[in-house]
Amino acid sequence: MSRPAETFSLLSPRHRLLAGLTLALSNFMVVLDLTIANVSVPHIAGNLGISADQGTWIITSYAVAEAICVPLTGWLSQRFGAVRLFILGMVGFGLFSLLCGLSMSLGMIVACRIGQGLCGGPLMPMSQTLLMRIFPPDQRGRVMGLWAMTTLLGPAMGPIVGGYISDNWSWHWIFFINLPIAVLCVFSALVLLRPVETVRVKLPIDYIGLALLVFWIGCLQIMLDIGRDRDWFGDPLIVMLAVLAAIGFCVFIIWELTEEHPIVDLRVFRHVGFTSGVFTLALCFGAYFAGIVVIPQWLQISMGYTAAWAGLATAFTAMSAIFVAPIAGRLVSKADVRIMISGAVVWIGLMTLWRAHWTTDADFWTIALPQLVQGFGMPFFMIPLTTLTLGSVRPEETASAAGMQNFLRTLAVAISTSLVLTGWGDGQRISRNEMVGRLNADTTIADLTSRGFSPDQARQMVANLVDAQAQVVSMDHVFFIAALVLFLAAAVVWLAPRPTGTVDRSAAH
Structure with missing residues (x-):
């Protein structure tokens, strides 16, 4: 149960604007933290004395903790109240951000990232739910467009902000910067959002x-x-x-x-449209996230990029997506969403195939251009897919369906990170062994020695060249497999019947 929908009348227009900005800022902070650590993994790994593979636990621990907590949001908001849950989540997120920045071991930072994910999981859906409560119906479209912009902008800014901070300050500050934002959001929520609190219901656990x-x-x-x-x-x-x-x-x-x-309503999977839609979403996000994880690490390890430039190269996808998102939103009601989703996923797959031909000679724009072009297809995939999945379930199941959709998306990202890095590492070893078996190293070393290099220097140069080539060959194979997954996802979506009902996207998170 909750108070009547006219809760927006409880706030003045000025308070409504300030509350809206607070909620948008909180959402931006949470989605920013999904990617801000990606380009900083080499810095963190080097500082803590761990391998790059172990460093990826910092990414996956946050994603999995969030995946566990997101489907529980509906129950938590009923049990504690939407505003109270938002404030508690923000306090916890700020506290664990502080502890992440103070971490001196892998175990501590992973434990604190889990805490971040558990506290941050409800913030994204709660920010959207509260925006719907404080704005009148005629303003909700524009407000949700602003909310969607922060959702797209966060992952784009994460690598850039994380890279700049890691290069110029210290990786600890990628977590410390959350503190002033968390304090501001908690204070604003206490002052502005109390009138729109929902009624608490004591539910069995x-x-x-x-x-x-x-x-x-x-x-x-x-x-x-x-x-x-x-x-x-x-x-x-x-x-x-x-x-x-x-x-x-x-x-x-x-x-x-x-x-x-x-605790999680699995009965929504009886709807074919929902099931095919969420599996399409999971496959696409898993394949899409392969590039977000691999590209920054490859650029820093093999290509000599700083963390900031590696982040900038990967951020163009979300930047271009922001500009076409309004067009996709208008077309949803006029076209078959399955055509939009399938076409967009094929487009993303083609961009992934484009990346599968990179070499060690690739310059910045060779790397950034596929990211930029890919972004034009992202809104035509994300926005219609929400319409398809939530339009396939009953109105009273919308909240559960939205939670399950985000659960599978977040879990797919975490699993993809582990699988992609495993495949990339194994592929490097295989490619290196094949190159060493075919390389006439003695002749090359003799030629380098005759040019003034010592034997040790010559052998190291050959080893570095082989390692660099093995990394890029293996990465290209990862992109090729990701493209195949995307093409499969473009076909899976056609298992869904065309949605005919009106969709209440306010429950989507």
Whole structure:
């Protein structure tokens, strides 16, 4: 239960504007943190004395924690109230951001990133829900457009801000910058949003469902993260984690489908349109995120880019997407959304194939141009897909469907990060071995020695060249596989019937 929809009348236009800016800023901060650490992983790994592979736990731990918490948002907001949940989430997010910046070990920073994800998970859907409560219907379209702009701008600015801070200050500041924003948002919410608080309902807690959710996702993610270092299923621990994740997942499905008050409503998957839509979303985001993870690391490790320039090269996708998002929003009501989604996903797949031909001779614009062109297709995929998935379920199921949609999207990003980095690393070793087997190294070393290089210098130069080529060849293979996944996703969406109902996108998060 909640107060009447006319809660927007409880705030003056000035207070409404300030509250709207506060909510948009909070959403921007949360989505910024999804990507701000990507380009900073080499800095953090070097400072903490860990490998780059271990450093990716900093990315995946945040994503998985958020994935666990997002589907619980509906229950949490009813239990504690929307405004109270927003304030508590913002306080926790700020506190864990401080602890992330103070971390001196991998274990501490991963634990604090998990805390960040758990507290930040409800902030994105809550900011959208509260915006719908404080603005009248005739203004909600423009307001949600502003909210969508922050959602697109955050991932774009993350690599740039993270890169600049890592290069010029210290990686610790990528977390410390959240503190003043969190304090401002908490203070503003306490002053401005109290009148639009929702009524609290004491709901039964599905403890078993919650425990099973955390258990199987935790086992799966740990397996994916440490599998690269433990020869995957050649290690008994990995086998055990895989078995536990599979058993936990099966028990979770059975329990949630038979529980009277499930923590996650899985019954929405009975709608074919929703199921095909969310699997399309998961496949696309997983494949799309492959580039966001691999490209910055390749540019810094192999191409000599600073973190700031690596971030800028990867940010063009969201920059171009911002400009065409209004067009996509207007076309949704006039065209078959399946055509828009399928065409956009094919477009993104073609841009991924374009990247699959990169070499070590690629200059900045060779790298940035596919990112820029790809961005023109992103809104034609994201906005219509919300219409398709939420238009396929009953109105009373919209909130559960939106939560499940974001759960699968976030989980897909976390799994993709682990799988992509595993594939990239394995591909590098295979490519390097093939090159070494075919390379006439003795002749090359002799030629370099005759030009004044010492034998050690000559061997190191040859090894560096082979490593650089192996990295780019393996990365191109990753992009090729990602493109195939995208083309598959473009076909999966056609399993859905065309949505005919009016969609209430206010519950989407």
